[in-house]
């Protein structure tokens with residue numbers, strides 16, 4: 058099931074989505090004491106991060122991570138972590154705990170064990186996962202040409218995290234697997250622009266990786282979109 062929330066412009070989308078996520082987090086804190094949030098990087102979520110940072114909830118009870126990360130240093134210009142630190146972990150949200158998906162190992166495969174171990178005390182399943190989508194139909198770091206794509210989007214994959222060589226994009230990646238995403242209490246797809254809307258509409262026919270989320274029927278997904 059893929060529900061859609063459409064907005065007239067990006068600032069309206071950012072503000073409404075931030076308020077919605079804050080409400081989900083606070084509700085989970087009220088019931089299980091803690092909340093877990095997995096966010097995407099890329100260019101789309103900056104404005105939403107800034108709006109979310111200003112939401113006044115019990116951030117000290119929130120753990121935040123990324124859905125996927127490039128295997129680069131946290132201060133690298135392509136780092137998703139850098140985006141989160143600069144645009145979300147400010148204001149009220151600075152009280153949250155952030156769990157990184159990158160490390161000092163020479164490559165993502167060598168660092169995967171260490172990164173996975175960081176999630177032993179993370180509130181799982183996630184309260185909320187916010188996915189993005191590239192113009193090639195990838196989401197998380199499930200890239201169309203990756204040699205291990207089928208394993209990453211296998212609903213029976215027992216692994217929480219995997220690695221990916223995107224082939225068509227820079228940097229090795231660490232990414233949550235499909236089962237980890239689908240287990241979330243709330244699954245949100247955050248996209249903007251008519252081009253991405255058209256990619257999403259073609260996802261099933263074109264067998265884009267995003268279809269692993271939007272074309273399954275057990276876990277509802279809501280697409281939040283603005284032109």
Ligand SMILES: O=C1O[C@H](COP(=O)(O)O)[C@@H](O)[C@H](O)[C@H]1O
Nearest residue numbers: 097098099100101125189190191
């Ligand atoms: O590589 C990535 O790209 C996607 C989409 O990014 P955008 O710039 O088109 O918004 C993002 O969701 C993912 O987290 C990131 O690693």
